Amino acid sequence: MSVRIERLVTSGTFSLDGGTWEVENNVWIVGDDERVVVIDPAHDAAQVAEAVGGRTVAAVLLTHGHDDHIRHARDFASRVGAPVHLHPADQMLWEAVYPDSRPDSDISDGQRFEIGGAELVALHTPGHSPGSVSFHAPALGTVFTGDTLFQGGPGATGRSFSDFPTIVNSIRERLLTLPPETAVNTGHGDSTSIGAEAPHLQEWINRGH
Structure with missing residues (x-):
């Protein structure tokens, strides 16, 4: 398969709840030499556009509405002429950055995005935020989890x-049911796998209480 x-x-x-933190974000570009989708084009629209090069961007897919993930999404989308997709349950987070506006399209659970013969299937995985979404690409053996599941455990739920119970349920029901060899490409930090994270579910639950 030519998709990479x-x-x-x-x-x-x-920034959220009156605090601001320095962060590094993973931006994921999925596609072939002609056409791609971009997941979470964070922080630097010009840098992401340069990485895309001359390829057509079919869609900008946002895993959730926190400002580090969306603040530069409009700028990037306008540079490449692509629609921005976000789950509607994160509209309030979107409006904190883009008052009185909406993304170009809502993401719904089970929605499929085709790119280069592969599909990304949207899995609604709330908890980190109400509209958090993961994108499962079965043909690529990969799930893009945003800030829902990291190497070592769930995303933050203190804001x-x-x-916390919602994110644990999302991980248990929607992510840990995927094949154990599935690569987990995250919103921040290193990638992991479903098989590496699944044995630690009870530890996360115990830590959360």
């Missing part, structure tokens, strides 16, 4: 609009 996954790391800030 490219990772770009960008740097910037994340507004997040909930």
Whole structure:
């Protein structure tokens, strides 16, 4: 299959609940030499556009609405002429960055995005935020989890609009049911696999109490 996954790391800030933190984000480019989708074009629209090169961007897919993931999405999308997709449950986070506007398209659970003969299937995985979505690419043996599942455990749930029992349930029901060899490409940090993370579910639950 000619479809490939490219990772770009960008740097910037994340702000919520009155605090601001320096962060590095993973930007994922999925496609072939002609056409791609871009997942979470964070921090630097020009840098992401340069990585895409002359390829057509079919869609900008946002795993959730935190500002480090979306603040430069409109700029990037306008540069490449692509629609921005976000789950509607994160509209309030979107409006914190883009008041009185909406993304170009809502993401729904089970929605499929075709790219180069491969499909990315949207899995609604709330908890880190109400509208958090993971994108499963079965043909590529990969799931893009945003900030829902990292190497070593769930994403943070200590801020507004997040909930620990919800994220654990999302991981248990939607992610750990995927094949154990599935690569987990995350919103921040190193990749992992479903098989590496699944044995630690009870540890995460115990830590969360």
